[in-house]
Amino acid sequence: ATSYVGFDSITQQIEHKLLKRGFQFNVIVVGQTGLGKSTLINTVFASHLIDSKGRLAADEPVRQTTEIQAVSHVIVENGVKLRLNIVDTPGYGDQVNNENCWDPIVKYIKDQHSAYLRKELTAMRDRYILDTRIHCCLYFISPTGHSLRAIDVIVMKKLSEVVNVVPVIAKADSLTLEERVAFKEKIRAELVYNNIRLYPFDTDETDEEEIQLNESIRSVIPFAVVGSERSVIIDGKSVLGRKNRWGVVNVEDENHCEFMHLRNFLTRTHLQDLIETTAQIHYEAFRSKQLLALKE
Numbered sequence: 001a002t003s004y005v006g007f008d009s010i011t012q013q014i015e016h017k018l019l020k021r022g023f024q025f026n027v028i029v030v031g032q033t034g035l036g037k038s039t040l041i042n043t044v045f046a047s048h049l050i051d052s053k054g055r056l057a058a059d060e061p062v063r064q065t066t067e068i069q070a071v072s073h074v075i076v077e078n079g080v081k082l083r084l085n086i087v088d089t090p091g092y093g094d095q096v097n098n099e100n101c102w103d104p105i106v107k108y109i110k111d112q113h114s115a116y117l118r119k120e121l122t123a124m125r126d127r128y129i130l131d132t133r134i135h136c137c138l139y140f141i142s143p144t145g146h147s148l149r150a151i152d153v154i155v156m157k158k159l160s161e162v163v164n165v166v167p168v169i170a171k172a173d174s175l176t177l178e179e180r181v182a183f184k185e186k187i188r189a190e191l192v193y194n195n196i197r198l199y200p201f202d203t204d205e206t207d208e209e210e211i212q213l214n215e216s217i218r219s220v221i222p223f224a225v226v227g228s229e230r231s232v233i234i235d236g237k238s239v240l241g242r243k244n245r246w247g248v249v250n251v252e253d254e255n256h257c258e259f260m261h262l263r264n265f266l267t268r269t270h271l272q273d274l275i276e277t278t279a280q281i282h283y284e285a286f287r288s289k290q291l292l293a294l295k296e
């Protein structure tokens, strides 16, 4: 016992510091108007974060999302503080001419990298840098059941160069289970064909356990999701759900849709990895390019 120094308490010291500081997680939602972006975000993070009619709070006037808009929330669970930034984007691809409609979104993401880099270069002044870098981009695919639209391919390609893109099939309740399986296969094949590399990435450092985890995640992506902010009664219990032509969809039932998979992925299994990957891959690529340009 005399040789016990006590440094094993370092894990508690780290935990204490991290808990005091809390975690910052920034998500952007991208896709056509009406695909259920605001609804899904509200469903994932339980409280009414963004009203699906576009209101930021009950006392603010009704408004459509016409510009890129970040809303911050603090969620505390068991003493762990999560600062959540949800960035809502105006639906695009609604116009006749959709050329370069993704530019403002890509610019927004790069601007956050740029702001972080500026603060990092003057880091002596700010001990703690507020992180607005986008850790995850939920990309909403229309549930056509056929294939990706040309614009989806272009936009996902552009986005995947700067951010972790996670595609979801929106409003999956409008497809039968068989249609979903076929649509997923089709989408995956198209992503491969168009050489779009999406999160999660395997790197040289990825260990066996992570490779397994990444494989299991890839086998579900794109998540076929259903969102709802309303409760319905199923078997006498109140659950988040939707009534449709065929019956009632229980959003939280894994046999009905992959909402729970997505929520577990975002909050339980990949939150930290999405944050790390953003810093180590996307931000690092931006940073080295900028610093190189400075030298020239």
Ligand code: GDP
Pocket (backbone or CB within 6 Å): 032, 033, 034, 035, 036, 037, 038, 039, 040, 052, 053, 091, 170, 171, 172, 173, 174, 225, 226, 227, 228, 242
């Ligand atoms: P946004 O424009 O992408 O933010 O879409 P909203 O979240 O405002 O939703 C648009 C409409 O679609 C609303 O009437 C929602 O109730 C409805 N909606 C949202 N999610 C789903 C879903 O998963 N399935 C179905 N059938 N309707 C949905």
Ligand code: MG
Pocket (backbone or CB within 6 Å): 037, 038, 039, 052, 054, 065, 088
């Ligand atoms: Mg919206």
